[in-house]
Amino acid sequence: MKYQLAIIGGGPAGYTAAEAAGKAGLSVVLFEKNSLGGVCLNEGCIPTKTLLYSAKVYDYAKHAGKYAVTVPEASFDLAKIVVRKQKVVRKLVLGIKAKLTAHQVNIVNGEASIIDAHTIQCGEDTYECENLLLCTGSETFIPPIPGVAEVDYWTHRNALDNKELPASLVIVGGGVIGMEFASFFCSMGTQVTVIEMMDEILGGMDKELSAMLRADYAKKGIKFLLSTKVTALSKSEGGTVVSYENAEGTGSVEAEKLLLSVGRRPVTQGFGLENLGLELTERRCIKVDEHLQSSVPGVYVCGDLNGVSLLAHTAVREAEVAVHHILGKQDAMSYRAIPGIVYTNPEIASVGASEESLQKDNISYSAIKLPMAYSGRFVAENEGVNGVCKVLVADDGTLLGASMFGNPASELIVLAGMAIEDGKKLEDWKRYVFPHPTAGEIFREF
Numbered sequence: 001m002k003y004q005l006a007i008i009g010g011g012p013a014g015y016t017a018a019e020a021a022g023k024a025g026l027s028v029v030l031f032e033k034n035s036l037g038g039v040c041l042n043e044g045c046i047p048t049k050t051l052l053y054s055a056k057v058y059d060y061a062k063h064a065g066k067y068a069v070t071v072p073e074a075s076f077d078l079a080k081i082v083v084r085k086q087k088v089v090r091k092l093v094l095g096i097k098a099k100l101t102a103h104q105v106n107i108v109n110g111e112a113s114i115i116d117a118h119t120i121q122c123g124e125d126t127y128e129c130e131n132l133l134l135c136t137g138s139e140t141f142i143p144p145i146p147g148v149a150e151v152d153y154w155t156h157r158n159a160l161d162n163k164e165l166p167a168s169l170v171i172v173g174g175g176v177i178g179m180e181f182a183s184f185f186c187s188m189g190t191q192v193t194v195i196e197m198m199d200e201i202l203g204g205m206d207k208e209l210s211a212m213l214r215a216d217y218a219k220k221g222i223k224f225l226l227s228t229k230v231t232a233l234s235k236s237e238g239g240t241v242v243s244y245e246n247a248e249g250t251g252s253v254e255a256e257k258l259l260l261s262v263g264r265r266p267v268t269q270g271f272g273l274e275n276l277g278l279e280l281t282e283r284r285c286i287k288v289d290e291h292l293q294s295s296v297p298g299v300y301v302c303g304d305l306n307g308v309s310l311l312a313h314t315a316v317r318e319a320e321v322a323v324h325h326i327l328g329k330q331d332a333m334s335y336r337a338i339p340g341i342v343y344t345n346p347e348i349a350s351v352g353a354s355e356e357s358l359q360k361d362n363i364s365y366s367a368i369k370l371p372m373a374y375s376g377r378f379v380a381e382n383e384g385v386n387g388v389c390k391v392l393v394a395d396d397g398t399l400l401g402a403s404m405f406g407n408p409a410s411e412l413i414v415l416a417g418m419a420i421e422d423g424k425k426l427e428d429w430k431r432y433v434f435p436h437p438t439a440g441e442i443f444r445e446f
């Protein structure tokens, strides 16, 4: 069995590459040991957003009175919410399968193992390939906290499939995944505590806007413990006791459930990666060039596995660039404008440089902030809710970074991302006609 491209991993990187290469006429084999769609479709981006949408609808129903609409008593059925989530996932996975099949991709369900850069083993069969694309993704990192092996903790998988609402939940890790689950369970009525080692939640996002989001959720009832290190975990009658220490001393929180979400690590073991002898970076990640090609010609590494960004949209773009390189087309990966989104309610989004990174690199900039209330549509649809849009601009007016707190930040941030990627100046937004009234018009106001 000889192919022009063999792909290990059927997540966003793998299926995007397979579709693009198949469409271009390459013979492609894709190995997936679990379910097509990878973490993103099966246990990440899509299932979380499906649950969060139910929470949003419930929030709207609870607060309908703000818009002079009467909803007698809003309620929900968590088991049915989870079933709906599974239905959404199934539909999208089938869609991916149909697309790949239409482009003659040979999908092999099984665990692939690398023999060398041109030979893959899966089950009893051996496959030969001209090019090899590795995209085995990442897995949840379980921190070695004393007691972790003795307690029953949740990872995101358990939280997604849980059908009974816990009365209380401690989330260790206030990053994007932690905050999205905090938002979901807080909306549904669980008493949530978030413990974060750093001095602010959502490391990597704009600090000022992250603090606004935290203040908003603190008002809604979430308890935050920042600059706090979890020191031990133990079982109790009521669930789990989480012991911690911070500048004020030591303490503990007890909750019915515990969710660990302190980060993810690339999957590098168990599939013969060592047989390739790929060069690593200083951070011990696989080294790739701007075409996502590793130190071994013809071997490409995309998505979470290369450890650069750990986001599905980055994985998709990287996969396209890698396939273009295989096809001999001009293209190169740019990480200048990768959006980062937190799908809480309200959402928060950032793209491009942050104030912290500009200060660290000694780059002169000015930060300009506007309230989202400059947009009529935002005011019409966000009764009693504040929002902010902030841009970071170089001395010559070139846009360097942007952040937004308010709905629908996830849909709008790409306007800033495109401007940053193309090296546009603030005044360039004024040359475009924005539909009115839309929240995105805020960008024309700068």
Ligand SMILES: Cc1cc2nc3c(=O)[nH]c(=O)nc-3n(C[C@H](O)[C@H](O)[C@H](O)COP(=O)(O)OP(=O)(O)OC[C@H]3O[C@@H](n4cnc5c(N)ncnc54)[C@H](O)[C@@H]3O)c2cc1C
Pocket (backbone or CB within 6 Å): 008, 009, 010, 011, 012, 013, 014, 031, 032, 033, 034, 035, 036, 037, 038, 039, 040, 041, 043, 044, 045, 046, 048, 110, 111, 112, 113, 135, 136, 137, 138, 156, 177, 267, 270, 271, 302, 303, 304, 305, 310, 311, 312, 313, 314, 315
């Ligand atoms: C709870 C959660 C929420 C998230 N939300 C978002 C979000 O909103 N937006 C966003 O951009 N990102 C989000 N992410 C991150 C996103 O899921 C990942 O960045 C994305 O899935 C990475 O894609 P990938 O193709 O690199 O790998 P993956 O999606 O991890 O896919 C890798 C695939 O490789 C397969 N595989 C591994 N080894 C082998 C082998 N030896 N043989 C055959 N198959 C193998 C695995 O089974 C898996 O299906 C979220 C992640 C989590 C956990």
